[in-house]
Amino acid sequence: MMKVGDRVRVIESVIIYHHPEHRNEPFDIKGTEGTIRKIMDDWQGRPISPTLPINVQFALTKKKFIAHFKAEELELVTEE
Numbered sequence: 379m380m381k382v383g384d385r386v387r388v389i390e391s392v393i394i395y396h397h398p399e400h401r402n403e404p405f406d407i408k409g410t411e412g413t414i415r416k417i418m419d420d421w422q423g424r425p426i427s428p429t430l431p432i433n434v435q436f437a438l439t440k441k442k443f444i445a446h447f448k449a450e451e452l453e454l455v456t457e458e
Contacts, residue, residue: 380414385455386434387411392451398441407445411455412436415444 380386388410397405416433420426430446 380417380432380449380452380454382414382417384414385411386414386432386452387455388447388451389453390451392445392447394445396443396445398438398443407436410436412445 388407391406391408393404393406395402395404397403397407412434414432415435418426418428418431418433428446430448432447432449432452433444434447434452435442435444
């Protein structure tokens, strides 16, 4: 089970258009690692079921960006 603060890797091909280094261009972030910031499962105390509930923050060289995912698009990264 994933939780806030876990390190994750994108394992599916996910095209985004808001990558800081490729703004307004299609960019596949498969293989990129980030940290879970939030798992959206409630709103004002009421349960919700969002389509992309996992909020992941990616840190690049100097810029950070956030994207939303389904659980099956991510895998936990183990520190070995």
